[in-house]
Amino acid sequence: MSDQRLWRYLAENASGEIERGEILATGSAQAMQLLAARGVVAVEVTELATAGRSRTGGRLTTAQVADFTEDLAELLGAALPIHEALASLAEGAGKRTLREFILRLEASVRSGRALSEAMKSDPARPPRTLVAMTAAGEESGQLAATLSDLALKLRADQALRRDLAGQLAYPAVLVCFIYLTLVFLAFFVLPQFETVFADAVVEPPPETRFVIAAGGFLRSYAIWIPVGIVGLVWLARVILARIPILASRIRRAVPIVGPALWRLDAAAYARTLGVLVRAGLPVNRAESVARDVVGDPGMRNGMSRAADRIRAGIALSSALDEQNILPDDLIRQVRLGEETGDLDKFLLRTADRYERMARTRLSRALELLGPVLVAILGACVAGVIASVMSGVLSLNDAVF
Structure with a gap:
């Protein structure tokens, strides 16, 4: 996925409503195919940026990992499918690094890969703890609960570091x-x-x-x-x-x-x-x-x-x-x-x-x-x- 680029799209869904968002693809044709697989018809696809060229060099910060883990656990706990949960998180991600990371995961999951495998090979190099916890949750069938436990740990670590720094x-x-x-x-x-x-x-x-x-x-x-x-x-x-x-x-x-x-x-x-x-x-x-x-x-x-x-x-x-x-x-x-x-x-x-x-x-x-x-x-x-x-x-x- 090293040659994937970020595309901004304007599409029409089955009910005739207009959707806007971003998607990772190697080209505009693949972007349209991926959108079609979601059940929407691309109206306009424009290249936004090359994936991974974010200001932080593609690496995720501790706060971004904690936010992603907590939000994903909540969406999965609401019985949302993984690919839909990732798509929803990508739309709300404020930082480009995090948004590109989620979009890469979404593309991998839609192609049939396990979420933990997608994390392990992602260039953002998420923490091994997140990868291992995701794999354990997939094996046990309790991914939402597992990620929720990890989110609590990450928040506790954040609070401790913040207190000591203060x-x-x-x-x-x-x-x-x-x-x-x-x-x-x-x-x-x-x-x-x-x-x-x-x-x-x-x-x-x-x-x-x-x-x-x-x-x-x-x-x-x-x-x-x-x-x-x-x-x-x-x-x-x-x-x-x-x-x-x-x-x-x-x-x-x-x-x-x-x-x-x-x-x-x-x-x-x-x-x-x-x-x-x-x-x-x-x-x-x-x-x-x-x-x-x-x-x-x-x-x-x-x-x-x-x-x-x-x-x-x-x-x-x-x-x-x-x-x-x-x-x-x-x-x-x-x-x-x-x-x-x-x-x-x-x-x-x-x-x-x-x-x-x-x-x-x-x-x-x-x-x-x-x-x-x-x-x-x-x-x-x-x-x-x-x-x-x-x-x-x-x-x-x-x-x-």
Whole structure:
């Protein structure tokens, strides 16, 4: 479907009503044939754009995936056929990327392919979780319920990320304000005193010399310091990506934040695995998909080794316990779920608890970070003023 293009059509249906919309086809003739297969007669077909040439490069955002999943689940729950549900979603899609994705799926489904197969080969590359959940829903005959469960998970993930991003905004603004304050002092305040100390016979005290040197450094490299910090962060990520085990240990060693992020990864794994198992997917297939949502590379490597043990016939709880990558209480819940046959319920309940715990810890850490940054700002300004005044007093002592 790489040569398909997007066509805008004007057509007349069996009742004589005029329909307008968009359709994917390799040419105008195929567009008319596809419209005829729907039971409408094309009046006008005009090429709109080449499919896939959207501003986002054809990739779907997390919000678009969540919207699509939720809306499709609702339409399928209303007993609408898949191709009609997709056609309806395409008409209401606001973003071109999402609209083209839905139109490609609709064309594939009308040609006789399964929805999951169409998703798997689509150039928009939807998340593996969506593809796996769709396949599980098709196998079980409960596609609407399966997609509804996935939509709830995606919305919960969105809400969590939105909350954390909102809480990070205030500390980020404070960090920028601290830097801008130091730049202001370096450019507009310290130069007035540097001329005084330069003409003085007596050398200023060490703290004054340090502040003056720091001000000169900021004036020379103020623009490049943020660039250097971003570069160092990028370099650190590249290096740590090559040593995932060490990266995981460093990440977990960060006070408060490390354990909270570890539990968030464990919660994401447990929730995805629980949703897939509830949809009827076998544990070995569900585990390979759930592994993709984990951000910790060391944890993913451990899960890959555990997957090999699962394929060898070892129980999920035992395989994960051998790797020592997940919290002990999560392993216990998995074992209880395997023993009772309610693995999905135990996993989802544990994921809810972990998310609440992690959100609480991160919120407290971010709430504490604000006053700490304000104190740092005050200490920087007070330190500059105290150092300058110390130098001025040293000049007075030399004179008198």
